[in-house]
Amino acid sequence: MIITKDLCKVFRTEEVETSALHDVNLHIQRGEFAAIMGPSGCGKSxxxxxxGLLDNPSNGSYIFNNTDVTKKSEKQRTHFRKGNIGFIFxxxxxIDELTVFENVELPLIYMGLTASKRKAKVNEVLDRMNISHRAKHYPQQLSGGQQQRVAIARAVVTDPNLILADEPxxxxxxxxxxxxxxxxKELNHSGTTVVMVTHSVRDSEYADRVIHLFDGKVVSENKHKQIKREPIKEEL
Structure with a gap:
């Protein structure tokens, strides 16, 4: 599903050139849960x-769903991203000014769905995240855990085949x-590919594979045995 070949990223200013990634080669399979770990500044984000198609490499290629997206224009990448990728931060x-329902609905508005289809889909996802009882509340009225449930609901409401989570x-x-x-992990078990950046060793144990970065390079990878977890609770 995700293949990078000799991926490099260089940030340039008038006086400074900084190499953030060096010849990164990855192959993440469809349905995999991959964690990316490493010290601050190693290139994870x-x-x-x-x-996530928010940036382009300086060199190398990135193939997503059999498409070399490095050859796409910014407009094409944006369109490709909206239909395939969900983000969790x-x-x-x-958005503080929007209710829980409205926050989750926003990606569907961008996709042009009718109001009736948006309502049905948002209610379905809020039920799945066990946060439907907070649909009319605003983010500042929720606990941190509840806010992250809403963020996950927003990420999955478009049925993406890839979820990217940055220190979730x-x-x-x-x-x-x-x-x-x-x-x-539940989303992953349902077939969604998950790629997560984390500093937490405990969080990384949920992943099928851990990719270690150092100084912009992949230095090691290891697979985890699947860990039996308790079912999720009703509410955060």
Whole structure:
């Protein structure tokens, strides 16, 4: 599903040139849960941005769903991203002025779905995330764990085949963090490919494979045995 070949990323200013990624070669299969780990500044988020079509590599190629997306224009990448990729961020990135329902509905509006189809889909996803009882609330009225549930609901409401999660438990306590990881694993078990950046060794245990970056390079990979987890609780 995801193949990068000799992927490089260089950031340039008038006086400074910084290499963020060096010859990164990855092959992430459809339905896999992959975690990317490494120290701060090693290129994790840069790699995730390229995988998510938010940025382009300086050199090398990125093939997503059998398409070399590095050859696409920015407009084409944006269109490709909307139909295929969902994003989950550490800071939730919810819009304070919108209710839970409206936050989750937003991607469907961009896709041009009718109001009736949007309502049905949002209600379905909120039920799945066990947050439907908060549909009329605003983000500031929710706990951190509930906000991340809403963020996950927004990411999956378009039925993407790839979820990208950047430190999804970074702003949560241990209990709520576990709940969020259970949700991501549940989504993965349903067939969604998940690629997660994390500093947490505990969170990485949910992944099928851990990819270690150092100084912009893949230095090692290891597979995890599947860990039996308790079912998710009703509410964060």
């Amino acid at each position: 840069t790699l995730l941005n390229i995988i 550490q800071s939730f990135n919810l 438990t970074g702003n949560l306590d241990s209990s709520n963090g576990t709940e969020v990881m259970e949700l991501l």
